[in-house]
Amino acid sequence: MAKQKIVLAYSGGLDTSVILKWLKETYDAEIIAFTADIGQKDELDGLEAKALATGASKVYIDDLRDEFAQDFIYPMFQAGALYEGQYLLGTSIARPLIAKRMVDIARAEGATAIAHGATGKGNDQVRFELTAAALAPEISVIAPWRNEEFRAEFPGRAEMIAYAEKHGIPVTASAAKPYSTDRNLLHISFESGMLEDPWFDPSADSVKDMYVLSVSPEDAPDQSEYVELTFEQGNCVAINGEQLSPLGVMEKLNELGGKHGIGRVDMVENRFVGMKSRGVYETPGGTILFTAHRKMESLTMDRDVMHLRDGLIAKYATLVYNGFWFAPERLALQALVAESQKNVTGVVRLKLYKGNVIGAGVQSPVSLYNPDIATMEADPTQAYDQGDATGFIRLNALRLKVSSGVEQNRK
Template sequence: MAKKEKIVLAYSGGLDTSVILPWLKETYGYEVIAYAADVGQGAELKGIKQKARKTGAKKTYVEDLRKEFVEDYVWPTLKSGAIYENEYLLGTSIARPLIAKRQVEIAQAEGATAVAHGATGKGNDQVRFELTFMALDPSLKIVAPWKDSNFTMRSREAAIDYAKERNIPIDQSKKKIYSRDRNLWHISHEGADLEDPWNEPKDDLFVMSNPISKTPNKADYVEIGFEQGIPVKLNGRAINGVTMIERLNDIGGKHGVGQADLVENRLVGIKSRGVYETPGGTILVQAHKFLEMLTLDRETTHYKQQIALKYADLVYDGQWFSPLREALDAFVDQTQKNVTGTVKLKLFKGRCTLAGMKSPKSLYSSDLASFTMGAEYDSTDATGFIKLFGLPMKVSGVVDRQTSGKTSGRRTRKTAKKKTARRKTTKRTTRKK
């Protein structure tokens, strides 16, 4: 009897991967190794080993990757300033390359010939998983059931029916059918009534944060301390990254901070509507942005804003393990050398606003910024500066007047004379009547 080939499935225990695991065995006869990465899902991983085994997994890995997730994926993205389409803080996007990387490592250790994921053929995750597989081990076969002609479950309703037929335990029902992805950084919600952009998110949709109507009527303040762009202190106390994000999720969620409702442009060309909760991440992104205002010079700030757009695209598009992303990290790290200091933020009714900031590397000078003219700034120097700065515009203006200004002026005077003559004629005609 031929030895069965091994396949490593990225297994979350959710609806899709719960039905894909037995499907891989039934359809292709694979020996399935289930792999679940703990990137901060919390209670979602409870009992996942037992569930995978009952569903047919030969072996199951459950690994705590939260520290690596924060230090090697979240912090670089935070330092870059990357936000996709001005709203999305890339919560799912930055977790996928880590999950796929470890999946490849397990496949290599187990002697597996293939890897599988449960991403649909319409989404971005299929790209993120598969580009990582291709970058780290091109020899592995990629099995993506949603794109397989033998996979007949073309809707979440069909997947639910398949699970019920085989007594596979799932949390979803045809009435409770949101597609969610959660990690330490955020939770996303898609599907069901959210597919109509006219529908307002229901209060019971939110998981990590309170609806704004249920937030406290009193604000809270938090202080974030940074060292070279990395958050290292919370309210004056040193703290590791995982714990910091967990605590900021709690306090930010209490005040409804970090809720985003957007229609985004997927890489595959489809517009999709999603609601995101990123309470702790929003606080950190805002704090980092404010500290850069204080510590980065004008040219570096403006150029880094351009880099942030490209960085966001690379992460969103699954190109984490690309040479360009690694090269951009080198630039970003150089810009962060002076991004050290403390930012105080006010959390209230969904808003996260600046309440104060300070830095030993601050480029802000109260003497220079003051309206009072002092010895440190000779205002007469501005006259020469403005003349030189505006010289190209002045030359352009002179040339325009020489080539068209006078002609335009004559036409304007002729037009004005004609209008005056018409008004006089009209008045005389009116008086005669």
């Protein structure tokens, strides 16, 4: 009989390198390693050879950067998604794409299961498995970190590092740099190790070399830089007049943002599984894009449409964070978002300076801002009669007066 085939989401890092070998031995299975190229850059160097040397029978390294930017990052940014007021969802939005491609490979290869290296305490296990449930409920999922035998053998990262050294598996984690990283086109995250102490300062000189995408604001140029982003229907299509694909936009903005120390976030967030965790993020390009998109909306989006969409931001962001990208409610929200973006068109000018993204102008052929109406001088259009405000205020004040009268009578 042919061996069982398992498709493993493989990054080449400590966890998945150990898991690849453990899966092969434990299940006596053929392991197909899959790596999604979603912007890790040099982290992909030598990955295929490493996976094969560790025991994989076949390796897929698929360039999904264009799909990631166009079909995942851009729709999410149209929604203005921001989790708990700080997190631009860089890791969260990548997981459904990775899991989607894993399912495709599993079906093509005749695999009966997919596997991932997400810990039993984290969000990624949920994101991978909810995506698989939505797209391929017939395929089973193996989560080693939830296996008692696996956890007994590897109670912590120190044991995994020792296992990798014993079996000749090269990994970048070490006792000196025990933190975990995850990089893609939108961001890079840092977790665990010394970062588990929320009092630890991630801007300290002792961890200055931890950062990958950006310089510290203190080391950023002393001269500010202007950048112009052109939007069409809520999507950035050009930078400084140069037409770019969504991928090109993200790459260019990452370069600019990183140069000026933009997009570093240190936060304690609430995981879906119930605990708080501390994460440090670099999102240089995403921070610029998020700011520019919001400024474009301020000029072109109808007030009540904006307020309706804004009222759904927390819900949308939570759906992405919790792994419900392919759930019907996220798809329904996306339809509303797409409708809201039809007139979000124009140019935003920003000034980048030492970690700051500063608005420096916005214009649009479909602007809803009319200076003749908004002016503090005489209104040549006579579209607004200031006297009308008297009745408007009186009607809105009526319920407040009635309520106040009731309270006073009680006293």
